[in-house]
Amino acid sequence: MSENEQVSAGGHSRRSVLKAGGVTTAALVTMDGVAAAAVRPAAAEGVASPVSTAEVMLHINGREHPLTVEARVTLLDALRERLGLTGTKKGCDRGECGACTVLIEGERVKSCMTLAVMEDGREITTVEGLARGDDLHPVQAAFIRRDAFQCGFCTSGQIMSAVACIDEGHTRSDEEIREWMSGNLCRCGCYPNIVDAVRDAAKGAGR
């Protein structure tokens, strides 16, 4: 699967992300029903520097999180810096490594490539939301059983992608699993174990 396909999986194209990012140059913006507005003075020169902010409601792992964010803030930064959900990792910060993968409305999205304001009101699942109390998600359990954990940095993104990969039904062969997990890079080379773990979890889910 191409990078572009993965990035657009949440319903946003690169173009729409770039356009949304561009609202930081506007003093007043309305996007997706979110009223955005604020002009913050630049301290040094006393010159008005237009910075648009928006009130958003992020639905994450079954909880609502009201936030005021600048329109340029990525979902990844909102999760990590504002909400303390640091299970989602920042690797490349430019859509290449998959460390920041989350599920939005059940589809995998690289959270560094979408803006928090674009996900207002949508259902977001991070790695923190997979387990049910002490019961690990079957994919998490399979990763442990198959020793698919390595550095821990890219693992949460791998797990989120694996959950979606299984839900999408792209697990009919090891080749298919590799292809549909290819947006997540693992530099330590534990791919074979990851494929084993995804295959196990898919079997457990009847896929």
Ligand code: FES
């Ligand atoms: S941090 Fe988002 S793809 Fe690398």
Ligand code: FES
């Ligand atoms: S698990 Fe992080 S580089 Fe492989």
